[in-house]
Amino acid sequence: EVQLVESGGGLIQPGGSLRLSCAVSGFSVSNNYMSWVRQAPGSGLEWVSILYSSGSTYYIDSVKGRFTISRDNSRNTVYLQMNSLRAGDTAVYYCARSMNGIVDYWGQGAVVTVSS
Amino acid sequence: DIRMTQSPSTLSASVGDRVTITCRASQSVSIWLAWYQQKPGKAPKVLISKASNLESGVPSRFSGSGSGTDFTLTISSLQRDDFATYYCQQYHTHLYSFGQGTKLEI
Numbered sequence: 001e002v003q004l005v006e007s008g009g010g011l012i013q014p015g016g017s018l019r020l021s022c023a024v025s026g027f028s029v030s031n032n033y034m035s036w037v038r039q040a041p042g043s044g045l046e047w048v049s050i051l052y053s054s055g056s057t058y059y060i061d062s063v064k065g066r067f068t069i070s071r072d073n074s075r076n077t078v079y080l081q082m083n084s085l086r087a088g089d090t091a092v093y094y095c096a097r098s099m100n101g102i103v104d105y106w107g108q109g110a111v112v113t114v115s116s
Numbered sequence: 117d118i119r120m121t122q123s124p125s126t127l128s129a130s131v132g133d134r135v136t137i138t139c140r141a142s143q144s145v146s147i148w149l150a151w152y153q154q155k156p157g158k159a160p161k162v163l164i165s166k167a168s169n170l171e172s173g174v175p176s177r178f179s180g181s182g183s184g185t186d187f188t189l190t191i192s193s194l195q196r197d198d199f200a201t202y203y204c205q206q207y208h209t210h211l212y213s214f215g216q217g218t219k220l221e222i
Contacts, residue, residue: 035212044217045152045160045203050210058211061117094159101207102150106159 002026002105004095009110012085020080020110022095030073033098036080038091039109046091049080050098062088085114118142118206122215129220133194137218139187139204148208151180151189154217155200163202164189194220 008020020036035050049059049069057069068081078095095107119142129135139149147167152160162171164180167187177192191198199222204215 037214044201045154045205045214047205047212047214050212052210056210060211098207098212100165101148101212102162102165102205103152103160104162109159 002097004097004105004107006093006095006107006110009093009112011113011115013116014086014114016085016114017081017083018085018112020082020093020095020112022078022080022107024076024078024095024097027097028073029071029076029078034069034071034078035096035098035103036069036078037094037096037103037106038089038112039094040088040091043091048093051078082112085112087114090114117211118145118209118213120204120206120213120215122202122204122218124218125216126219126221128222129194130222131194131196135191135194135220137189137202137204137220139182139189139215141185141187141206141208144184145206145208147183148206149180149182149187150205150207151178152203152205152214153198153200154203160203191220 003025005023036048051069066084071078092109096103097105121140149167151164154160168180179190201217201219
């Protein structure tokens with residue numbers, strides 16, 4: 001059975017850092033395209049970052065230089081390191097597998113709230 | 117980056133209606149366009165890929181069309197279970213992107 005389980009969310013002050021984890025079972029993160037997609041309260045979906053099986057990474061402009069996506073193949077886990085957090089980063093962050101461009105598996109979401 | 121624009125943002129309809137949602141890309145995405153349905157508190161579910169390819173298990177009342185920059189999602193006869201928010205998503209470039217969503221309400 002495929003499962004993606006996020007952890008690491010919480011309340012953080014502006015300027016702070018958080019690391020989200022996505023523990024995967026049922027497939028290998030090293031062979032798949034893994035992404036983080038976020039959804040701000042009452043808003044739509046925003047594709048934040050993608051990590052290709054090749055190791056290439058891409059980010060939306062608003063998080064470039066602040067967020068880093070990575071994976072630990074031995075733990076079969078994907079991470080999103082978020083630094084210099086802003087109020088606008090407040091959202092539910094979903095870990096997702098995107099095979100052939102479409103997301104076929106999603107995590108349950110991790111809530112990140114940036115507020116003083 | 118490719119910007120995806122959906123219209124309308126909100127659509128009021130009734131059970132049995134035929135509805136169409138449009139999605140426009142800021143540059144060509146060829147056929148690399150998917151449609152998702154999202155219900156409150158849930159993760160999205162893919163309905164259509166490659167602009168017109170119905171995903172397994174998705175009812176045939178859903179259909180997609182288009183290529184290049186202009187796409188549509190049509191629901192031929194609305195069922196109560198279809199009231200949700202719909203998103204288009206392009207996967208033509210390295211970093212994918214969603215439209216802002218269309219909320220389909222009664």
